[in-house]
Amino acid sequence: MLSRPDNETLTRTGTGTPMGTLFRSYWIPVLLSEQVAERDGAPVRVKVLGEELIAFRDSAGRVALMEPRCPHRGANLFFGRNEEGGIRCAFHGWKFDARGECVDMPTIPPETMPRLCEKARIRACPTREWGGLVWAWMGDAQRVPELPQMEFALVPATHRHVSKKYQECNWAQAAEGGVDTAHFSFLHQPVASSDAELAEKAARATRGYSAKSMGEDHVRWMRDDTRPRYEVRKHDSGLVLGASRRAGAGSLYWRIAQYLLPSHAYTPSATEGQTYHGQTWIPIDDESCWVYLYSWNPTRPLTQEEIRSYRTGGAVYPEMDSNWMPIRNRGNDYLIDRRLQKTENFSGIVGVSEQDAAIQDSQGRIADRTRELLGPTDIGVVQFRRVMLEAARAATAGEVPLGQDKPEAYRVRAGGIVAPADAGFDDVMRLRFGDEVGRIAGSSQR
Template sequence: MFTQEDNERLCRVGPGQPMGEAFRRFWIPFLLPEELTADGAPLRVRLLGEELIAFRDTEGKLGLLDRYCPHRRVDLFFGRNEQSGLRCPYHGWKFNTEGKILEMPAEPENTQMLQDTRIKSYPIIEWGGVIWAYMGDPAHQPEKPPLMEWATVPSTHRYVSKRLQRTNYAQGVEGGIDSSHVGILHGRLDPEKEHLPFRQKQVSPVTTVPYLAMDTAPKFFVRPTDHGMTIGARRNASENEYYWRITQFLLPFYTMIAPQQDNGTVMGHSWTPIDDHNCWVFTITWNGRRPLSAEELSYSTVHTETKDDGSYEPLVGAAKDYGIDREIQRLHTTTGIDGIGLQDTAVQESMGPIVDRSLEVLGSGDAAIVRFRRMLLAVADELEKTGEVSAANKPELYKVRSAGVVLPHGVDFQEGAAEYIHVK
């Protein structure tokens, strides 16, 4: 039983909260590079419940500062991004990307205040197709962000999109590691079989993987690892073979989707917490060996179309019931909602921003999410007891990827798929 108290501990990400403090020990992806241009408009940022302002200065250096001017608390969104610094429009205090105050034009020249005052600032880097922040204790700042394969491949081998989801991050992670929903939520139905029972009219959502629809009740094997966990979802493939979808959960909020072929293009998500009730869903498609084809990019509906007003809200969101079409739902798909990413968002947002986990009735398909919750609570415990979060300082642990493989009965899935799931 997951109590309300556990739920609070899992979901609260603000400063001073156990999980919020643990997350602050990791580098966190939170912006796309194109959101900031040199001397361009500063960007309001909410991250782990903090109000911040991001900007790119004249030389291209990135800054992430307190959103409010330390003088009299003006919103620096209205600041002037000029000549290597951001100037507050009220009395002209000017800040560099490191939070140092360069000028106070309304004060006497050489005022001591210039040395004594700073604005809160966090380290921020551009790497692997996203912009990352570190918001924790400087003494514990990891040297590098996690070395996930998608971040280390050439930019031609990767595509990153971003969308806003109005839920706590944990609800997203739980959808990302829950392979038992794939054949159902994302399932297609055969309209010719309208009158048959649900299981018999299902067609695999992924045409090259017929096993998903053949066996909608996979058996889950959850293995804790130093990076988080490796999950094997086993389905029947033939008389003496199983089809394994092997996916990883990577601390603190990354998930992966199994590819369609053994060595195929992989997808994954970062469920970056904006605050307790919202997260950025970064969706990444990548291939470790070759550039992505145009077809691969257009094929995937895991990336969701978003508004182009900077909000990254889905084009057709909750206000329009995600565009649900009851006729399509009756005949062709489980949801009547178009696109895998939007189907995920619809069900996850429908639970409310923080689902009351004490009311759930969990089944065997929920083994991975039960483990995920306990694992995250253990990370918060580790920080409280030892002052450390060990996974945050081991970027090498993140060199893993998901796989979809057929293996003979009796072969351990981690051993049988070793060549696919370990990134060299």
């Protein structure tokens, strides 16, 4: 449960809010690179943290991200012509380069142009391309940090897949889904009357997730132990969250997630050698967000089959239309099928990603955390809120928030493992990752 002021702080991300200041203290993804693939191609509208912006790729290949208002008489540059070295306003032809500098004013006498150009600058945000995404720096232009060294961006392009999905609720409740791994015992469970049927249905329902090395046993363990014990450790870029369930005599099945500031989470199921998945929640405004989705394998290219399953709805990816709108969405109740809910799966909704979205959206456009009743399996959520509120206060006070100055601290992994029941969390972490907080071996931070 949160107080009303804390709920507001956690969820509001507009200019000048504490959480808005925190988000503007990190590089954040704002587009897929493929959305602005072409030099001098069409500008696209980008709404992020409540701000309306446009993006385009200029003739030199740089991605511009800027306010769309033409300083002349306020026309929207979305309608502008993206031409040699900048965007030209379609109204009277003023032109601006990718840094927002006015470079031409064809309606102004040449002698007054230099003085007026100075006044006609447009606010533009620095951008970088990293891991198939366009990242933006929306904070203080004097204090631009390095990009976070997230593993999906460090591997060769053949080893990763990136996409995004539209989600119709506040960013924070969607992100909470990434740290609340207890819900796997319910929301994503098949309905089955025998272990064989469970295994068969689990394989279908979790298409795209590669947890096969444990057979489908992990689904049974999750079904049978509904009270996972949580262990949470804060590290230099966020939290590592382990949850253990009984897995037969003398063993525990650990699912270990990462939450990295400001809003990245890695899913907890991959075992050693398997493909990893992550999500990044970026507010469009306070009632909707883009969820950037990525999968990567550190040691091999992704297979055609993996990529096909991601493109058609598998692992963290929903089935979507060409605008990244999930086919099963708030507007059609996620095509919930009540018969399916009795006979096939717990939710009656097809797709792990869709099940998450349905239930997160159902908490309201902005979840009211003042009326919750939390228990021991909500420890991850509680710790997430604590660390985010603390970081928002730090950013507002002008301090460096967690991880911002430690790009190498983002070189961590999440994943699952079956370990002896008497192993402590630190031992389990060393067993699975060779490090107590999941840092990648050889990371310069160690």
